[in-house]
Amino acid sequence: MPVITRPPALEPPALTLLRPPALHLRSVPPELPFRPAVPTKATAKKVSFGPQATPRNALPDPIAHARALVLALLEVLSGRRPVQQLRAHLTEDAYHRLAGRLQRARAGVRSTPYRPRNRTRIHLGRTLLCEPADGVAEVTVLADVGTRTRAVAIRLEGLDGRWRCPVLTIL
Known part of the structure; x- marks a missing residue:
C-alpha cells in the first residue's frame, strides 16, 4: 500500500525583515545522536603484520x-632428505640452528648426536602429547633408528593457521 507524504519545500523559508537573526558569539557543537567511543588500552586493537597466533580448534x-615432522627430521639427519624441506615447518630461528648444526657436522667441526647411514631403518614408536596453552602442543616421539632408540621432543605453535616448530630437541 503506497504512503502519501508531503513533498519537501523547494525554497528556503522567507526571512523576516523586522528582526535580524541573533548572532551567537560562541559556537556550540551540535548534539550527536550517539556518543563516540574513545579507545582505551583494553579496547584498542593493535594491528600486527607478523605471524598471528591460531587457536587450537582451528588447527x-x-x-x-608431529610424527610426520619427526620422521622428516630423522631423514634429514640421515642424509636421505635435504634440510630445505623442513623450512616450511620450522620457524626461521629453528631452521637456521638446524641448518648450521648440519653444516658443522658435515665439516667435521662438531658431530651430531648420531649419524645413521642411508640404509638405517627408522621406526616411530610411542607418542606423548601435552598442550600447556591454547594453540601450543609439546610432543615427544620415541624413534628406533637402527639399533638405537631416540626421543625427539618438539614444541608446536599455531601460527597463521598451521603448526610451526620453534624448538626441537633430540635426546
Whole structure:
C-alpha cells in the first residue's frame, strides 16, 4: 500500500525583515545522536603484520603433524632428505640452528648426536602429547633408528593457521 507524504519545500523559508537573526558569539557543537567511543588500552586493537597466533580448534591434529615432522627430521639427519624441506615447518630461528648444526657436522667441526647411514631403518614408536596453552602442543616421539632408540621432543605453535616448530630437541 503506497504512503502519501508531503513533498519537501523547494525554497528556503522567507526571512523576516523586522528582526535580524541573533548572532551567537560562541559556537556550540551540535548534539550527536550517539556518543563516540574513545579507545582505551583494553579496547584498542593493535594491528600486527607478523605471524598471528591460531587457536587450537582451528588447527589440525598435532600428533599426526608431529610424527610426520619427526620422521622428516630423522631423514634429514640421515642424509636421505635435504634440510630445505623442513623450512616450511620450522620457524626461521629453528631452521637456521638446524641448518648450521648440519653444516658443522658435515665439516667435521662438531658431530651430531648420531649419524645413521642411508640404509638405517627408522621406526616411530610411542607418542606423548601435552598442550600447556591454547594453540601450543609439546610432543615427544620415541624413534628406533637402527639399533638405537631416540626421543625427539618438539614444541608446536599455531601460527597463521598451521603448526610451526620453534624448538626441537633430540635426546
